[in-house]
Amino acid sequence: MTASTSRRFANIDRWGPVSQLLHWTIVVLILVMAYLGLTMTDMHNGPDKIRIYNLHKSIGLTILALVTLRVLWRAWAGAPRPLQGPLWQRRAASTTHVGLYALLFAVPISGWIMNSAAGFPLRWFGLVRVPALTARDHAMHELFETTHEVLFWTLIVVALGHAAIAIWHHLFARDATLARMLPNGWLRVPDPTHEEPRDVR
Numbered sequence: 001m002t003a004s005t006s007r008r009f010a011n012i013d014r015w016g017p018v019s020q021l022l023h024w025t026i027v028v029l030i031l032v033m034a035y036l037g038l039t040m041t042d043m044h045n046g047p048d049k050i051r052i053y054n055l056h057k058s059i060g061l062t063i064l065a066l067v068t069l070r071v072l073w074r075a076w077a078g079a080p081r082p083l084q085g086p087l088w089q090r091r092a093a094s095t096t097h098v099g100l101y102a103l104l105f106a107v108p109i110s111g112w113i114m115n116s117a118a119g120f121p122l123r124w125f126g127l128v129r130v131p132a133l134t135a136r137d138h139a140m141h142e143l144f145e146t147t148h149e150v151l152f153w154t155l156i157v158v159a160l161g162h163a164a165i166a167i168w169h170h171l172f173a174r175d176a177t178l179a180r181m182l183p184n185g186w187l188r189v190p191d192p193t194h195e196e197p198r199d200v201r
Contacts, residue, residue, distance in 0.1 A: 012080060012081055013080055013081075013176070013180065014080055014176070014179075014180030014181075014184065015079075015080060015180055015181050016077060017183070018073055018077070019070070019073065019074065019077070019079075019181075020181060020182065020183065022066055022069060022070040022073065023070070023181060025066060026063060026066050026067060026070065026104070029059055029062060029063050029066070030063065030155075030159065032059060033056065033059050033060060033063065034152075034156065036052060036055065036056045036059070037056060037152065039052075040052045040053055040056060054123070054126070055125075057111065057112075057115060057122060058123075058124050058125045058126075060107070060108040060111050060112070061108060061112070061124050061130065062124075063104065063107075063108055064104075064105065064108040064109065064112075067101065067104040067105060068105075071101060080180060083175050083176060083177060084175075085173070085175070093165075096158065096161070096162055096165075099158055100155075100158055100159065100162060103151060103154060103155040103158060104155070106151050107148065107151045107152055107155055109133075110144050110147050110148040110151055111144075111148050112130075112133055113133050113134055113140070113144045114141055114144035114145050114147075114148050115132075116132035116133045116134045116135075116136075117134050117135075117136060117137045117138070117140040117141035117144060118136070118141045119136035165177075166178045166181075170187070
């Protein structure tokens with residue numbers, strides 16, 4: 001596949017609607033997962049706790065599938081050209097994106113391994129049986145329980161930093177970093193060469 005073919009559906013200046021939909025769907029699901037993950041362990045044992053745990057696992061598998069689709073779509077449709085800026089900023093942005101993708105794969109996979117090592121059956125939203133990735137192993141379960149938690153908090157820190165930098169770019173660098181991941185017209189791109197008129201009355 002040539003570079004020109006891979007960019008047939010990529011807008012040269014902004015992310016396309018498919019990329020935007022996948023991006024924001026994953027963001028919303030991560031927020032839901034964070035809420036469930038931080039509250040479900042304190043629930044009393046019973047049917048409600050089992051239901052929430054199963055929901056947590058199913059959403060995690062959904063995120064894994066969507067991130068896979070996101071990577072495949074980006075490889076096929078391409079990405080917008082980098083915005084103007086210092087080389088170190090572009091390299092930092094590229095490194096952050098790679099780190100985010102790695103964590104978005106690692107967090108659900110570590111949870112999947114943890115569940116497999118615990119010997120619990122796994123069904124995606126109660127509909128599809130998901131195969132175990134490993135045999136039942138208590139030591140492995142303990143290891144991946146810790147690994148899953150560390151990876152989750154690392155993801156939260158990196159994602160919050162990513163969001164903060166995007167907001168900084170919009171408010172202070174006054175470029176389209178944030179706006180081009182939103183539908184066209186939803187966010188006005190500041191003009192760095194134009195100062196807002198001030199009320200001098």
